[in-house]
Amino acid sequence: MKKGLLLAFFFSLTLGFHPEMNAWGFHAHKTINRYAVFTLPSELFGFYKKNIDYITEHAVDPDKRRYAILEEGPRHFIDIDHYGSYPFPELPRVWEKAVSKFSEDTLIENGIVPWNTYKVYRQLVWAFSQKNVGRILKLSADLGHYIGDAHVPLHATKNYNGQFTNQEGIHGLLESRLPELFAVDYDFFVGKAEYIERPQEAIWNAVLGSAKLVDTVFSSEKMTGKNVSPQAKYAFETKGRTVVKQYSKAYSADFHARLGSMVEDRMRSSIVLLGSLWYSAWVEGGQPNLDQLAGIPEKEDAIADSAFREGKIKGRIEAD
Secondary structure, three states: OOOOOOOOOOOOOOOOOOOOOOOOOHHHHHHHHHHHHOOOOHHHHHHHHHOHHHHHHHHHHHHHHOOOOHHHHHHHOOOHHHHOOOOOOOOOOOHHHHHHHHOHHHHHHOOOHHHHHHHHHHHHHHHHHHOOHHHHHHHHHHHHHHHHHHOOHHHOOOOOOOOOOOOOOHHHHHHHHHHHHHHHHOOOOOOOOOOOOOHHHHHHHHHHHHHHHHHHHHHHHHHHHHHOOHHHOEEEEEEOOEEEEEEOHHHHHHHHHHHOOHHHHHHHHHHHHHHHHHHHHHHHOOOOOHHHOOOOOOOOOHHHHHHHHHOOOOOOOOOO
16 A cells, blocks of 8 residues: 655554554655646646545545455555566466466455556546546545555565564555655655556556565665664654654664665655556546536545544554
8 A cells, every 4th residue: 555744653652553554654645646636737737636635635545445345455565576586577467367377366365456556547547538527536546546555665575564584564664654754855746747658567667666676675674773773773752642662763764875765766656657647547538628527526435434443454464
């Protein structure tokens, strides 16, 4: 899935997992979806702007579904290093070919975010062709979530939380703590959406871009660990009515500086790709006049909402 714009939430005095710390974090996913609306051409802008609150709030529906169904988890990541080395030429980009080569079970076990994202894109094309307002909005919001996940470096490695390199907790540090502290200074106005002739390739390029950054993430955090004393690694901060143990601002700032503009760049890339895929799906779907469409957005499954509130995720937990 992975923020002054973004907030990190915790239930306890530990650096434990919280339902709102998936992928980029809830606020970040909402930020990506919201700013993508402003990339759209006039033919789409009015429709999406009118529904911007829905697009924003429902950016997190896929993460909520992770608490209701086990099958949702693999849709948010791909342990692409399971398949060799960058740029992973042995891994087919087309789902049917990948299944034939590795088996569906293997693909699901190691994550399917690029294939699933393209599937949602094709569903959005269909929704536009059918002029189905509810599905257009629901799939637009979902697509934004998966695009955001595809841009997360730690969603493109089997060492997703540093568990193999003695860097446990790096997932939440990268994807929640850094944006929480520094996204207030990020520039999220990224220009205009463009038609993408090969959307499947564009999605895979996002994943490969994430995979290419994995080593930098781990090496940068290692250097920060050497530069900041162990005693200064964590701090206690007040979050609402709770005092939580958190990565210190000094530790986070050092790590953020070593990454350069990586976090901002990945979020910006998510925004412009999402807007471009919305636009491309509309073109492929026959360019319906959205101003003439009427209908109501779909609601998230009540079961997913209830499961999310209980806070018991199904599948692997990424932010320990």
